[in-house]
Amino acid sequence: MAKLPAMLSLRHLLMLSLAVNVSLILRMVYEGEREGTNKNMEGYNRIIQKSRLVIPSTSFANSTRKDRSGGMDNVINLDQGDPTMYGRFWRQMGDRTTIIIPGWQSISYFSDPTSICWFLEPEFAKEVVRLHNVVGNAVTEGRHIVVGTGSSQLILAALYALSNHDAPQPISVVSAIPYYSSYPSMADYQKSGLYKWAGDAYTFDKDGPYIEMVTSPNNPDGHTRQSVVNRNQGLLVHDLAYYWPQYTPISFASDYDLTLFTVSKSTGHAGMRIGWALVKDREIAKKMTKFIELNTIGVSKDSQLRAAKVLKTVSDSCEEENSQGGQESFFKYSYKMMEQRWKLLRAAVDSGDLFSLPEFSSGFCNFLNQESKTQPAFAWLKCEGDIEDCESFLRGHKILTRSGKQFGASPKYVRISMLDTDDNFMQFIDRLSIIQN
Structure with missing residues (x-):
């Protein structure tokens, strides 16, 4: 018998065996509805099989072979x-979200001239209130709704509205590290004399008024956040783009002065460019509306009407689910899909020692009426050991991520989207396993 090459040591053989086993495990998780599935996955597969909108299995073996x-x-x-x-869920919903907009509709700038937000479509406002009441994630009573071209425009509108326009110096804008990577550029891009980025909320020590951006669940690391600075002259903007049941337990109805939400992360319709703010103070709502008026002279009515239909379909699915023979709701479907993806990612990460992920606690979700996991829209992946620049390391393996440096954190971290297509996500899982083993 020929001798094994010297480079093929016992350690290499063990790692190769581990890689094969991990690949088999990942395949069983992803194709759990097929016969012969490992008994340890049977409970999970029964959950997936109960769905009336079952995620069609993509052959992990085929994606591996291709890769x-x-x-x-x-x-x-x-x-x-x-x-x-x-996209898979909405394709299966057929024409339930289809709308027809006649050529004569949406001609006027105005939706309701008597409203503070005069370009807010009443139908969209109604469905926003209904969805929050169905999910239980925000108080809507006593709030003014301001619609924006995504939450990005609303962030700028909030900074404009909360600033003192007569102050000699711009107000400081802070957020706790790791913060959303666009906050610094949003605050400084136009070099406004009203507000200025001042960095990490944990180290902020400047006297006077400030605006703190509180993102919860946080982008990029997924943790629940509260305000950090907590001084008398502080003004808070709560960015709750990810406070939906598929990402985190809904444990309370948010009751803040100014909260931001977006269609892109709640239902997946990023291309609509629609977000909304729930604002307690009438004057702040008026100033936010004025900013959007100056910026874009309102928000597309067509997008609002389509968004209203989508939100209505989501709320309908939640209410119909409880009726006999009702289809599984959008949020339960999405929760299971996120759960599956996080299981695959953790299995791939745990197969070696190059990477690590944050740990999250479970909590009771009032919407799902069960113990629920935190399973963020982004993975905050850390490269362990001697890998100092995780983004560059993964780029070398043709995986594009966003460096922790852009979030004010160490370059040993990267943010990875968990919301891409099935094919891209499975190729990523396979490649991550190959890198480790």
């Missing part, structure tokens, strides 16, 4: 949080 026979040259872009994962 290892030339697919390693494919670039997997998980830098952006493009929520294409949700």
Whole structure:
């Protein structure tokens, strides 16, 4: 018998065996509804099988074969949080969200001239209130709704509205590290004399008024957040784009002065560019509306009408689920899909020692009426050991991510989108396993 090459040591053989086992485990998780599934996954597979909108299994073996026979040259872009994962659900919903807009509709700038937010479509406002009441994630009574072109425009509108326009110096804008990577550029891009980025909320020590951005669940690390600075002259903006049941337990109805939500992360319709703010103070709502008026002279009525239909369909699915023979709700479907993806990712990460992930606690979700897991829209992945620049390391393996430096954190971290298509996500899981083993 020929001798094994010297480079093929016992350690290499063990690692190769581990890689094969991990690949088999991942395949069983992803194709759990097939016969012969490991008994340890039977409970999970029964949950998936109960869904009336079952996620069609994509052959992990096929994606592996493709990746290892030339697919390693494919670039997997998980830098952006493009929520294409949700496309499967909405395709299966058929024409339930289809709308027809006659040519004469939406001609006027005005939706309701008597309203503070005069370009807010009443139908959209109604469905926003209904959805929050169904999910139980925000108080809507006594709030003014301001619609924006995504939550990005609303963030700028909030900074404009909360600033003192007569102050000699711009107000400081802070957020706790790791903060959303766009906050610094949003605050400083136009070099406004009203507000200025002042960095990490944990180290902020400047006297006077300030605006703190509180993102919860946090982008990028997924943890629940509260305000950090907590001084008398502080003004808070709660960015709750991810406070929905598929990402985190809904444990209370948010009751803050100014909260932001967006269609892109709640239902996956990022292309609509629709977000909304719930604002207690009438004057702040008026100033936010004025900013949007100056910025874009309102928000597309067509997008609002389509968003209203989507939100209505989501709320309907939640209410119909409880009726006999009702289809599984959007949020339960999405929760199971996120649960599956996080199981795959943790299995891949745990197969070696190059990477690590944050740990999250479970909690009771008032909407799902069960113990629920935190399973964020982004994975905050850390490269362990001697890998100092995780983004560059993964880019070398043709995986595009966003460096922790852009979030004010260490370059040993990267943010990875969990919301991409099934094919891209499975190629990522396979490639991560190959890198480790």
